[in-house]
Each structure stands twice: as structure tokens, then as C-alpha cells.
Amino acid sequence: MMQAMQACFVLHTRDYRDSSLLVDLFTCDQGIMRVIANGAKRPRSPMRGVLQPFLPLLAHWSGKGELQTLRGAEIHGTPYYLQGATLLSCFYLNELLVRLLHHYDPHPGLFRAYHQTLAFLQNKQHSAADKEGRLRLFEKVLLQEIGYALQLDQEAHSGSAILADCNYRFSPEIGLVLQAQRPSQDLARWVFSGKSLLALHQSELDDADCLRDAKRLMRLALAPLLGDKPMRSRELFVVG
Amino acid sequence: MTFSPLLDQLIQGLRCLPGVGPKSAQRMAFHLLERDRDGGKHLADALLQALEHVGHCRLCRTFSEDELCLLCRHQGRELHKLCIVETPADLLAIEQTGTYRGRYFVLLGHLSPLDGIGPEDIGLPALQQRITQEAIQEIILAMSTTVEGEATAHYITEMIKGVKTSISRIAHGIPLGGDLEYIDSRTLAHAFESRLLLSSSSVAE
Ligand SMILES: [Zn+2]
Numbered sequence: 001m002m003q004a005m006q007a008c009f010v011l012h013t014r015d016y017r018d019s020s021l022l023v024d025l026f027t028c029d030q031g032i033m034r035v036i037a038n039g040a041k042r043p044r045s046p047m048r049g050v051l052q053p054f055l056p057l058l059a060h061w062s063g064k065g066e067l068q069t070l071r072g073a074e075i076h077g078t079p080y081y082l083q084g085a086t087l088l089s090c091f092y093l094n095e096l097l098v099r100l101l102h103h104y105d106p107h108p109g110l111f112r113a114y115h116q117t118l119a120f121l122q123n124k125q126h127s128a129a130d131k132e133g134r135l136r137l138f139e140k141v142l143l144q145e146i147g148y149a150l151q152l153d154q155e156a157h158s159g160s161a162i163l164a165d166c167n168y169r170f171s172p173e174i175g176l177v178l179q180a181q182r183p184s185q186d187l188a189r190w191v192f193s194g195k196s197l198l199a200l201h202q203s204e205l206d207d208a209d210c211l212r213d214a215k216r217l218m219r220l221a222l223a224p225l226l227g228d229k230p231m232r233s234r235e236l237f238v239v240g
Numbered sequence: 241m242t243f244s245p246l247l248d249q250l251i252q253g254l255r256c257l258p259g260v261g262p263k264s265a266q267r268m269a270f271h272l273l274e275r276d277r278d279g280g281k282h283l284a285d286a287l288l289q290a291l292e293h294v295g296h297c298r299l300c301r302t303f304s305e306d307e308l309c310l311l312c313r314h315q316g317r318e319l320h321k322l323c324i325v326e327t328p329a330d331l332l333a334i335e336q337t338g339t340y341r342g343r344y345f346v347l348l349g350h351l352s353p354l355d356g357i358g359p360e361d362i363g364l365p366a367l368q369q370r371i372t373q374e375a376i377q378e379i380i381l382a383m384s385t386t387v388e389g390e391a392t393a394h395y396i397t398e399m400i401k402g403v404k405t406s407i408s409r410i411a412h413g414i415p416l417g418g419d420l421e422y423i424d425s426r427t428l429a430h431a432f433e434s435r436l437l438l439s440s441s442s443v444a445e
Contacts, residue, residue: 012354018259049424053387079426081433084394087387091353098354232353236395 005058006030007076009114010051011094015041023051023070025059026097026114031105035061035070047073054090054118055079066103080122085237089121089135092233096139099226100146113141133205136214140200143221150221151175152201164195170217172224192217242266247273299370301346301363302328311335311343318342320377324367324396326350326384334382342378345370350388351395362392364399371400381409385430411436 008027016022021037040047050057050073059073082090093114101107117138121131143149153162156175162168168176169183169190176197183191196213205211242248247269254265272280296302297309304310311317321342325331331344347362359365371379381396383389393409400407413431414423423431 014355049426055426075425079429081429082387083390087391087394091387091391095353232356232358235358236351236353236391 003060003062005060005072005074007111008057008059009118010053010055010057011098012053013037013051019045021051024098026101026111027059027106028108028111029106031107032097032101032103033068034066034103035059035068037070037073040070050075053094054082054087056115080118082118082122085128086121086131088233088236089131090118091236092135092231093117093138095231095233096142096222099229099231100142107145110141110145113138129208129211132215133211136200136205136211136218137203139218139222140203146225148221148225150200150217152197162194162197162201164193164198166194167191168194168197170220172221189216190220296348300331300344301348301366302331302344316341320375321380322371322374322376322378323380323382325382326389326392330382330384340380342380347392350383350386350392352388359395359399364396367396368399371403371405376405379405379407381407383409385412 006027006029008025010023011026011032012024014022016036019039019041021040023035023037023040025033025035027033037047037051039045040051042048047070055075056077056079057073058076059070061068061070063069097114101110117134120126120134126134140150154160154175155162155168156171156177158178162176167179167183169179169187170176170192171190176192179191192213193209196210196217199205199207199210200214200217205214242251250269250272251262251265254260254268255262260268272283293305294303295305297304297312298307299312300309302309302311306313318341321340322345323334323340323342324345324347325334326347326349328346328348331346334340334344345363345367347364347367349357349362351357351359351362370376379400381393383393397407411434413427413434414420420428
């Protein structure tokens with residue numbers, strides 16, 4: 001039976017045999033899944049040029065088991081035109097999804113956030129700082145969706161509200177713990193101002209300090225989930 | 241099975257070629273044995289020689305059996321122009337147009353973070369060194385129009401920002417002889433974004 005077209009994005013493609021592709025899709029209803037696109041690399045294939053990352057697609061597939069066969073895909077809506085550093089940020093989003101989501105684990109909320117983040121990033125009116133803030137908010141949603149939500153408005157031990165003028169130490173297993181004394185030098189990178197935590201909680205990262213802290217906190221929170229393998233898309237920002 | 245282990249081995253061997261399935265491998269093997277044993281010997285010899293001796297040019301990284309390829313050694317090429325391509329096949333495609341007389345650098349791939357392919361894997365440190373050492377005045381980026389090609393072009397542009405040289409990227413757009421209405425919307429959007437200015441006097445007048 002032919003199923004209806006589903007909203008999805010291509011996260012990654014890999015050559016398969018002579019003219020086919022293995023495609024990792026991020027779908028709204030089924031999460032990440034791998035499909036085979038037969039003949040997609042042939043010059044006259046209608047899927048050529050369509051199976052590219054960051055394009056909003058409608059696609060359908062069929063088959064039994066883990067590896068489904070892609071039956072068709074078309075661009076749905078305005079194709080994004082991504083360039084330069086923005087494009088590298090988008091690769092970063094894809095690498096996060098590929099590394100942190102399990103196949104066939106649906107996350108419609110995250111799918112919406114991904115779509116909105118791409119739309120925001122490709123808009124040339126937005127400043128580099130605004131775009132960076134958007135990446136942090138996407139990371140926040142991602143952590144929520146995979147069960148590692150950060151409790152940004154509550155002290156972990158007492159349960160009392162995070163206060164803007166106090167400092168808190170981030171501990172991956174516990175959460176944010178009140179840091180009354182001045183932290184030692186090697187502890188300092190784990191400590192955050194209440195102001196920055198509340199800004200991230202309210203998704204308002206306009207302040208440069210808050211933005212920098214949000215980046216540091218997200219790195220610390222993502223590190224244990226990503227493991228030892230470095231994020232390759234981060235390396236591409238070094239010269240930028 | 242052909243009842244000849246050597247023939248089976250040949251058929252199996254031919255299947256490592258792209259586009260060659262069991263049926264065509266069998267046809268090729270029979271053709272060589274039935275009709276063209278000399279051609280087959282020639283092929284076997286050429287294959288061995290090439291695999292043994294062809295490596296990569298030290299300067300441009302395209303295939304070459306010498307330290308420097310014929311193109312890099314060619315006296316007539318313009319030394320101040322450098323065209324950066326992804327593959328040796330791309331280099332040949334540009335050569336066949338006959339419009340470019342400079343030299344090349346072949347990346348042998350493109351940046352692809354999700355495949356773990358980073359700047360070192362496509363020779364970018366060597367490229368940077370070459371650009372700073374040689375008096376290159378013009379760099380032409382001829383990457384493919386995929387997002388990976390775009391990311392690679394961006395990275396190279398950033399990498400050589402401090403170097404005094406002009407950088408351009410080959411235009412992508414509408415194929416010659418193509419009707420606009422049949423062109424996919426992305427290509428058309430791209431062609432629009434990178435449109436050429438023909439005259440700018442009309443606004444002021
Ligand atoms: Zn060479």
C-alpha cells in the first residue's frame with residue numbers, strides 16, 4: 001500500500017552501489033530513518049538535486065524492515081538558500097541529530113524546532129549573534145526531547161528558584177547547584193550566573209554574556225552524551 | 241559457474257568495476273577470451289603498470305606517475321592562476337573546455353562533517369602552503385553545487401582571507417539551451433541570486 005507523503009529533511013546521503021544513495025531522513029512522524037534511493041544519482045533521476053540536506057521535502061517510501069525504499073521526494077515550500085558560516089551551523093544541527101537520536105524514534109516537536117531553526121538561520125536579516133542564540137535554543141529543545149532537559153529555573157538540592165544575582169555550578173547528573181563561594185580556577189568553567197541561566201530558561205539570549213554562557217553550558221551538557229568522538233562540524237568553525 | 245576456476249576468477253575480478261554486474265562481467269570475460277586475447281593482454285599490462293606507478297602529483301594532487309604531473313610541469317600555463325576542483329575528473333572536464341590556462345589543485349573530495357571528512361583529509365594545509373608560497377593572483381573555486389561543495393568553498397575562502405589574491409567561484413545557473421520553465425526552482429533561484437549586471441546607468445538617468 002502506498003502511504004501518504006510525509007514531511008522530512010535529508011540529514012545525510014551516502015553513495016550506494018553505482019547510482020543509488022543511502023539517505024538518512026529526519027521525518028516528522030518517524031524520527032530518523034534510513035531509506036535507499038534507487039538510481040538517485042543517474043543524470044535524469046527526478047530525485048537528483050532534491051535529496052540534499054536542508055530542503056523541506058515531502059517524501060514517501062515503502063518496504064519491510066529497517067531499510068525502506070524511497071518511492072519519491074519533492075521540495076515542499078520555498079527552498080532554503082544557505083551559504084557560508086550559516087551552512088556550517090546547519091551541518092552542526094545535522095550532526096547533533098545523527099549522533100543523538102535513535103532511528104525510528106519520533107520527535108515531532110524537535111522536527112518543528114529544526115524546521116524553524118533552519119528558516120531563521122537562512123534569513124539574511126538576522127545577525128550572527130541572533131543566529132548563534134537560535135542554535136543554543138535548538139540544543140535546549142534537543143536535550144528536552146531526548147530526556148536530558150536542563151532545569152534552568154530551580155536549584156537542584158533545595159528546589160528553590162534560581163536567582164539572577166547568585167552563582168550556580170552545573171553538574172551533569174544533578175543539575176544546577178548553588179555556588180556560594182568564589183569557585184577555584186579549575187571549577188570556574190562549571191559555574192554560571194543566575195542571570196545567564198534565567199535568560200536561557202526564558203529563551204532570551206540578547207545579552208552577549210548570556211549568549212557566551214549559554215554556549216559554555218550547552219557544551220558541558222552535551223559532552224557526556226556525545227562521548228569521546230569530536231563534533232566534526234565544530235572543527236570547521238576554527239578559521240571562521 | 242563456468243566450470244573453469246580461472247574464468248570464474250576473471251569474472252569475479254571484473255565486477256569490481258563500477259556498473260559491472262555478473263552478466264556484463266561474464267560477457268566481458270567471454271569477449272576477451274573468444275575474440276580479443278591481445279587486447280586482454282594489453283589491458284592486463286596497462287592495469288598492472290598503472291596500479292604500480294600512478295600516484296598523486298606533489299603539487300596539484302591529480303593522478304601522476306611522476307613527482308610532478310605533465311600539467312604542473314607545462315611551461316605554457318599561467319602560473320598566477322589556480323583553480324581548485326574536487327576530483328581529477330572535474331579537472332579534465334575543465335581542461336576539455338579549453339578556456340582555462342592556469343594551474344590546478346585537486347582536493348580529492350570535499351568537506352563532509354557527517355562522514356568525518358575534515359580539512360586535513362582534503363589537503364587544505366598543503367593548499368594553504370601553496371597559496372602563500374607561490375605568487376598566485378587569482379583563485380577560482382570550482383566546487384560542485386552540493387551543500388558540501390558550498391561548505392568547502394566557504395572554508396577555503398575563510399582560510400585564505402589574509403592572502404592578497406582575488407577569489408572567485410564559478411557561476412551556477414541555467415544550462416545552455418534550457419527553457420526556464422523546465423528548470424528546477426533551486427537552480428533558477430540560484431541563477432537569480434548570482435545574476436550578472438549588464439548595465440547600471442538607467443536608474444540615475
Ligand atoms: Zn600536478
